[in-house]
Amino acid sequence: MAMLPKRLLLEVDVLFLTRIHRLLSSKANQSQHFPVSARTRVKCLSEVHVSRRTKTSTVRHSFSNPVANVATASSAVCKRQLSAESDDDIPWFLDPQNPLEMVEHLDDGEREVQRGKQEVSGNLGSVKKASEKKNILSGRTIPRIDKLTKKQLLGRIQNRGIVYDDGHIVAINKLAGLPVQGQNPEQLSLNSLLPELGAALEAPDLSIVKPLDWHLSGIVLLARTPEARAEVFNVTKAATQRNKFYRKYWGVVIGTLDSPEGEIKCHLAQQKIGDHTMTVPVLNPTQAAVRRKEARNCLTRYKVLSQGQGYALVQLEPRQMFVDQLQVHLSTKLCSILGDHVYSSRVGSVAGMPALMEPTNVSPRTQRVPKDILKKMNLRAIQMHKVPVHLHCGEMVLPRYRGRDIKITAPLPKHFLWTLQLLGLKDPTHDL
Numbered sequence: 001m002a003m004l005p006k007r008l009l010l011e012v013d014v015l016f017l018t019r020i021h022r023l024l025s026s027k028a029n030q031s032q033h034f035p036v037s038a039r040t041r042v043k044c045l046s047e048v049h050v051s052r053r054t055k056t057s058t059v060r061h062s063f064s065n066p067v068a069n070v071a072t073a074s075s076a077v078c079k080r081q082l083s084a085e086s087d088d089d090i091p092w093f094l095d096p097q098n099p100l101e102m103v104e105h106l107d108d109g110e111r112e113v114q115r116g117k118q119e120v121s122g123n124l125g126s127v128k129k130a131s132e133k134k135n136i137l138s139g140r141t142i143p144r145i146d147k148l149t150k151k152q153l154l155g156r157i158q159n160r161g162i163v164y165d166d167g168h169i170v171a172i173n174k175l176a177g178l179p180v181q182g183q184n185p186e187q188l189s190l191n192s193l194l195p196e197l198g199a200a201l202e203a204p205d206l207s208i209v210k211p212l213d214w215h216l217s218g219i220v221l222l223a224r225t226p227e228a229r230a231e232v233f234n235v236t237k238a239a240t241q242r243n244k245f246y247r248k249y250w251g252v253v254i255g256t257l258d259s260p261e262g263e264i265k266c267h268l269a270q271q272k273i274g275d276h277t278m279t280v281p282v283l284n285p286t287q288a289a290v291r292r293k294e295a296r297n298c299l300t301r302y303k304v305l306s307q308g309q310g311y312a313l314v315q316l317e318p319r320q321m322f323v324d325q326l327q328v329h330l331s332t333k334l335c336s337i338l339g340d341h342v343y344s345s346r347v348g349s350v351a352g353m354p355a356l357m358e359p360t361n362v363s364p365r366t367q368r369v370p371k372d373i374l375k376k377m378n379l380r381a382i383q384m385h386k387v388p389v390h391l392h393c394g395e396m397v398l399p400r401y402r403g404r405d406i407k408i409t410a411p412l413p414k415h416f417l418w419t420l421q422l423l424g425l426k427d428p429t430h431d432l
Contacts, residue, residue, distance in 0.1 A: 145177045154196055164408045168228040172220045173410040176388050179214035218393025219410045235401050245317035248395035250428050253312050255335030261303040264329040267295040268322045279324040280359045298322050300329045306426040310370055313425040339389040341367050377422050
């Protein structure tokens with residue numbers, strides 16, 4: 001032992017103490033700050049790396065990165081917060097302006113670990129540097145519907161979800177991920193909330209007039225009475241027959257549209273592809289299919305509101321609404337909605353150029369976004385499955401409803417606004 005260099009002895013000493021610390025921590029079943037003596041307090045951490053190619057083991061220096069340490073600790077905090085039940089929006093990651101704001105919610109052992117991380121990086125100011133990077137997942141995100149109770153969801157709708165109420169109809173700003181009709185009576189949905197919501201609004205006959213897909217956010221119209229329901233139905237049907245576009249959707253699009261504004265018109269139908277029933281474009285439908293309404297003639301008007309390199313904020317106005325109409329229409333233009341993990345796979349590439357893939361040859365998968373756009377959002381490709389669909393029904397006009405035009409608007413969700421800020425896109429609600 002005396003023949004070994006003093007430097008190697010010191011490194012073996014540090015490794016020995018580290019192993020003792022891990023053993024004690026595992027027995028205590030919690031992470032504790034391990035005091036290091038003056039002898040072992042060094043500027044770098046030493047690790048023994050065992051080579052898989054050779055049977056020898058080498059000792060080398062691995063300088064600790066305080067920024068990475070803080071980021072790793074922050075991510076662990078957020079993963080714990082994901083499973084917490086709350087009636088507020090649940091963040092995926094910490095707010096970039098206050099990366100350690102959740103420390104007060106930790107237990108004593110975790111708080112001690114965070115304090116140790118700050119002490120290590122205090123002189124370098126790395127805690128501040130770690131907060132400079134913004135991340136789309138750092139914003140307040142869509143809530144975990146499966147973590148909300150019926151009482152919590154009713155509270156959200158009553159306190160901040162009702163955007164219009166004239167005594168006849170009620171407009172709700174639906175949360176993304178909340179289904180309007182549940183697949184079974186036990187599933188939490190907007191329809192299952194109608195008895196309690198109707199009692200709170202003193203409308204026992206409350207019913208849904210204009211629904212919305214479960215993964216979208218925005219306006220859902222409810223009628224207080226059967227007479228109001230029939231009136232809204234007649235008004236919207238007359239508007240469609242007069243070729244009036246009474247709904248506006250806003251979406252963040254990945255891809256480049258060939259013109260600043262225009263129309264997308266093609267027949268759509270539902271088709272069984274593998275284990276999924278999906279909407280497909282029908283280029284040359286038969287007259288029998290159109291007569292049986294198996295293929296519907298759908299029209300969507302679009303307008304680019306602001307754009308960047310390979311992405312844009314678009315306004316979409318459907319004349320009528322078919323299942324997943326907007327996503328499928330955009331795919332025919334070689335574009336996809338950000339967060340669309342179902343139809344974005346139809347936009348592929350051939351020889352480096354965007355190309356429309358045959359729907360029967362591709363299946364739903366996590367959306368693939370160019371690296372430069374991921375960098376703007378400070379995202380990695382492995383995180384894309386967490387990004388929600390950025391499509392919001394934000395404006396609805398009921399023409400000639402009770403003698404006048406009624407305009408209803410719904411603010412954008414927080415995660416949508418956060419994405420606009422990261423990508424440098426304009427907020428479309430500023431002029432409303």
